[in-house]
Amino acid sequence: MDFVPYAVPFFFALIVIELLADRWRGVSNYRVADAINSLSTGVLSTTTGLLTKGVGLLTYAFALQHLALFELSAQKPWVWVFAFVAYDLCYYWLHRMGHERNILWAAHSVHHQSEDYNLSTALRQTSTGFLLSWIFYLPLAVLGVPLVVFISVASLNLLYQFWVHTRHVPKLGWYEWFFVTPSNHRAHHAQNALYMDRNYGGVFILWDRLFGTFQEEDEREPVIFGVTTPLASWNPLWANLQFYAQLWADARRTESYWDKLRIWFMRTGWRPADVAARYPLNKPDLGQFRKFEVPLEVRQQIYVVLQFAVYVGLGSYLMNFGEHLPLAALLLGGGTLVLGLFVLGAALENRPWALRLEIVRLACNLPLVWWAPWVGLWPASPLGWVGVFSYSLLSVIGLYYCCKPRVIRLAGS
Structure with missing residues (x-):
């Protein structure tokens, strides 16, 4: 069962509460254009998902029918607990590869483009993630996790991730050791060198501690949110296409046929040497970082x-x-x-x-x-x-x- 549609009204209610908390504390974590851009990508993702979610479900169902090593029962509580934990482990590797490989970052970068950090950022989702994300969940099908359990734990995992996109919750003591929190997820959304490509867990931060990708939020290094190549746009379509367009342009410009192919699967940020020399990317200096803004009455x-x-x-x-x-x-x-x-x-x-x-x-x-x-x-x-x-x-x-x-x-x- 997919719980996300039932939670949408609560998402918007919590956004309103966060706005009131901003006002009460005298801070400004929201900008109208940025929030609408985040919510627009979320609406776009949800709508396109009606046409594309079948890709993941059909491939999972096929693998479950033909590749499953075990036949687990949805009636047993331990299967749900196991699936919930195992799903988060699969999500960790999808999320990590989403930061480490060009083709996957092209989809996932949408979620990181906002230069603000608030609950609307949580709803900023990609419309193209369905293309490859299904691959990372096939191990659950091989282990025999029933489809209904898979759908349910996937939605619960996504629901958990909503609340960690806020600046109003400080560090949570012992909880920080085991679970993803607003503090360690703020670090994940940073473009500072200290925090970059860290804290990939969806629910459990234990995976990051286990695989060496954990970074604590440091009060001496304030987080600067966003991506190193700014979107500089409020257009939700361009938000989904920006990095694909950059990869395509580099693949078209390089003279090496091998580079035209491998650029899509190389580490994030890798570019053919001839293209990088002729078309360097100008990335802003974080010491002089300014958020993208367009004056509007x-x-x-x-x-x-x-x-x-x-x-x-x-x-x-x-x-x-x-x-x-x-x-x-x-x-x-x-x-x-x-x-x-x-x-x-x-x-x-x-x-x-x-x-x-x-x-x-x-x-x-x-x-x-x-x-x-x-x-x-x-x-x-x-x-x-x-x-x-x-x-x-x-x-x-x-x-x-x-x-x-x-x-x-x-x-x-």
Whole structure:
């Protein structure tokens, strides 16, 4: 059983609580654009997961049927305990290789791109991890862990990892020795040389202590969050494609056919010598580190937040009913989400063409409400037309207000 969909409302409630804690403590761990970018990648990951999660489940089920050495029973409690611990060990190696190999880092880097650290960062997930991650869990199938147990412990492992993405919880004493905590996971998200590529466990930090990858958070070395090659964008699509694009560009530019192939599987950061010489990467000096920021008026931020809330609703609808929807409906709903999140990312970056793109997005509401019943996304209803018309009208009014020049009043006038 997948517990994650049931936990989503609690995720957002805890984010609100963390925001209140920020205000009470007088700190600022959230930025509107960064949080929306993190949540957008999460919505995108969840939506694409409706189409791609079958890759992992089918390969696991196939291996369970044809390669299992044992036949374990889901009725025995010890099987659940064993599976929970063994899953985290498999996750450790997936996570570690996700930092150590180019092709896997291309997927996992999405989770590390945020230069803030808060609970919204936990929801910042890749949309391409399904391509190779299934390989690391096949040992569980070989050992005979039932599919229902595998799905359940996987979701519990993911749920545990949510709460460790906060700066409000200090070190937890003896608990730090055995389990992943906010402190040792903060170190994991750092781009400081001291912390880089450490603390890979999902639930148990024991794996890192056992395999020599543990690093304690050091008060003398404040954590600088993010990646050494900054994303410098609020676009969730580019967040998923950035490192793939870099690898592809390097593979295309190198003159060595061997390098064109092996670059994908080499250690993270490895580049062909001829490409590195001709196209060096400029990485910022941490001593002069500045977070990526695009100036945006408050009214524009409010508009984007409200529009994003609509896509959270659509994403929740797809997540709750996706298993019962036909493929055409999922493609239409997913395509609508991708377009919307791309446009909102452009708005947060204050692109010169963002306004024209936003008008196109709103114009697409008409064909959307027309096609949705045809493909089975939702039933035909006059309320659908009324709802979309009202939403579009309010959006146009809000857009006009955002674009209206501000009147600056001079003192004494």
